[in-house]
Each structure stands twice: as C-alpha cells, then as structure tokens.
Amino acid sequence: MEKKEQLYEGKAKKVFATDDPNLVIVSYKDDATAFNGLKKGTISGKGVINNKMTNYMFGLLEKAGVPTHLVKELNDRETLVKKVSIVPLEVIVRNVAAGSFSKKLGIEEGTKLLCPTLEFSYKNDDLGDPFINDYYALALGLATKEEIDLISKYAFKVNEFMLDFFKKLNIDLIDFKIEFGKTSDGTIILADEISPDTCRFWDSTTHEKLDKDRFRRDMGGVEDAYAEIMKRLMGE
Ligand code: C5P
Numbered sequence: 001m002e003k004k005e006q007l008y009e010g011k012a013k014k015v016f017a018t019d020d021p022n023l024v025i026v027s028y029k030d031d032a033t034a035f036n037g038l039k040k041g042t043i044s045g046k047g048v049i050n051n052k053m054t055n056y057m058f059g060l061l062e063k064a065g066v067p068t069h070l071v072k073e074l075n076d077r078e079t080l081v082k083k084v085s086i087v088p089l090e091v092i093v094r095n096v097a098a099g100s101f102s103k104k105l106g107i108e109e110g111t112k113l114l115c116p117t118l119e120f121s122y123k124n125d126d127l128g129d130p131f132i133n134d135y136y137a138l139a140l141g142l143a144t145k146e147e148i149d150l151i152s153k154y155a156f157k158v159n160e161f162m163l164d165f166f167k168k169l170n171i172d173l174i175d176f177k178i179e180f181g182k183t184s185d186g187t188i189i190l191a192d193e194i195s196p197d198t199c200r201f202w203d204s205t206t207h208e209k210l211d212k213d214r215f216r217r218d219m220g221g222v223e224d225a226y227a228e229i230m231k232r233l234m235g236e
Contacts, residue, residue, distance in 0.1 A: 001023070001025075001080060002018060003016050003018060003025050004016060004017040004018060004019065007024065011037060012028065012031060012032070012033070012047075012050070012197060013026050013027060014026070014027045015027070018080070021083070022183075023071060023081070023082060024080075024081060024082075025074065025079070025081075027047075027077055028046075028047035028050050028051040028077045028078075028193075030045065030047045032212070034212070034215060034216040036128045037125065039216070041215060043226060044223055045223060046196075047076075048076045048077055049195065049226045049229070050193055050195035050196075051073070051076065051078070051079055052230070053194065053195050053196075053229070053230060054070075054193040054195055056233060057194040060161070061158060061161060064161045066190055067187070067189040068190040069081040069082040069084055070082075081191070082181075082183055082189065083184070084181025084182055084183055084189060084191050085182050087142065087143050087147065087151065087181060087182060087188070088122060089120045089121070089142055089151070089179070089180070090120065090121040090122075090123055090177050090179060091155045091177065091178050091179065092118070092120070092121065092175060092177045093117065093155050093156065093176055094113060094116065094117045094119075094175035095116050095163060095172075096110060096112050096172065096174040096175065096202075097110065097112075098110070098200055099200065118155055118156065120133065120134070120136075122136070122142065123179070147182075147188055150188050154180070154190060158176075158190070159176075162176070162199075170203060170204045171201045171229070171232065172201070173200075173201065174199075174201070175199070176194065176199035177199075178194065178198070179191055179192035196210065196211040196212055196226050196229050199211060208225075209225065210228055210229050211229075
C-alpha cells in the first residue's frame with residue numbers, strides 16, 4: 001500500500017491518500033487541543049497510544065456488531081482505514097454527569113445518571129460544535145432519519161460494550177464522543193477514534209481521572225494517565 005499526498009490535517013491526526021481510492025492512511029499526532037483549539041499543547045506518546053487503543057477497541061466492537069473503518073494497523077502511529085465522508089455530528093453518550101453536562105445543568109460531577117444519555121453536536125469549529133437535536137440534524141441535511149436511527153443504535157451498543165469492558169479493568173466509563181462516516185456505497189460505519197482524548201475514564205476505586213481532563217484542567221500527570229489506560233487495556 002503506497003502512502004500518497006496528505007488530504008487533511010486535523011487537531012490530532014493527519015490523513016493521507018493511498019493508491020486505492022477507497023482507503024486512506026490516518027496518522028496520529030502528539031498534539032493536544034482543548035476548548036475548540038484555544039488551549040494547545042503536546043502529550044508525549046499520545047499518538048501511539050491513541051492509534052493502538054482505537055484499533056484494539058474497533059477490533060472488539062466489530063466483533064460485537066458495530067462496523068468500523070479499521071482495515072489494518074501499519075505501525076505505531078499509522079493505520080489503514082476505509083475512506084469515508086464524516087457525518088458532521090459529534091455523538092456523545094454519558095453514563096455519569098461530568099464536563100459540559102454538569103456545567104449546563106448544575107449537576108455535580110460524578111452523579112450517576114438514571115440511564116445513559118445520547119446527544120449530538122454539529123461538528124463545526126467556527127461555531128464551537130453547538131449542541132443540536134435530531135430535528136436540527138434532519139433540517140440541516142446532516143443525516144437522514146434512517147442514518148440518525150442507526151447512529152443512535154450503534155452509539156448505545158458501543159456504550160453497552162465499553163461499560164462492561166472497562167469495568168473489568170476497574171475503570172468507570174463516564175462518557176465518550178464518537179463519530180461516524182459514510183463509505184462510497186453509503187454504509188454508515190464507526191470512524192475517528194476511541195481514546196483518552198475522546199472518553200472520560202475514572203479509576204473505579206480511587207475515582208482518579210485517567211483521560212484528557214488532566215490536560216484540559218491542568219491537573220498534571222497527563223502522560224502517566226494515558227500510559228495507565230494503555231497498561232490496563234493491552235498490558236503495555
Ligand atoms: O465536554 P463534554 O462534557 O461535552 O464532553 C463529553 C465527552 O465527549 C468527553 O468524553 C469528551 O472527552 C468528549 N469530547 C470530545 N471532543 C469534543 C467534545 C467532547 O472527544 N470536541
């Protein structure tokens with residue numbers, strides 16, 4: 001597989017063309033941003049961890065019935081994936097109140113929710129990824145009703161699988177964000193990443209934060225938190 005020109009550079013990843021029009025190579029960077037790019041920094045080794053963790057989780061989720069863009073891990077930072085057009089929705093599932101949910105609703109962080117929630121943000125950096133509902137997504141043509149239903153079904157399935165999976169590693173899955181893409185034949189598949197950048201992970205015993213909140217909130221121990229997740233997940 002030949003790596004060709006760069007197609008896109010995002011905040012945490014670059015995407016390169018290949019000699020196959022249906023496949024691209026994603027390359028994970030150590031760059032970290034928060035608050036829609038206002039806070040910038042580096043988390044040393046993050047690209048390697050996020051690449052390996054995403055591929056590991058996507059492999060398990062495929063087996064659990066959620067189709068993903070994963071084709072093959074090429075090296076520590078690069079993975080061959082199916083080319084998709086990203087559905088411009090950030091799909092967020094929450095099990096425990098934290099972050100923007102706690103702030104917006106005045107609910108103490110750590111409060112267990114009675115059932116998981118699902119929300120959408122419109123992926124648009126200029127607007128700061130505003131919160132929208134299904135009707136907005138439909139009215140703006142971001143996805144069809146069928147696609148929204150399928151995305152919602154997959155999101156809850158990912159949550160169900162990951163809650164159970166991380167619990168066995170003594171980690172509480174507080175919330176997470178995922179993104180979906182559409183292949184050239186219109187199939188909706190899980191894309192982007194699943195990592196400490198995009199999930200809130202708290203140690204089940206100590207409630208210590210093992211995710212990007214340590215970077216967002218200047219808590220220190222960022223690299224150690226990412227390494228701890230990786231160790232529990234893959235023994236590395
Ligand atoms: O900030 P908020 O509480 O809305 O974040 C919910 C979840 O979505 C967190 O796990 C966070 O890491 C993730 N997220 C993300 N990318 C964003 C916004 C939120 O990965 N742009």
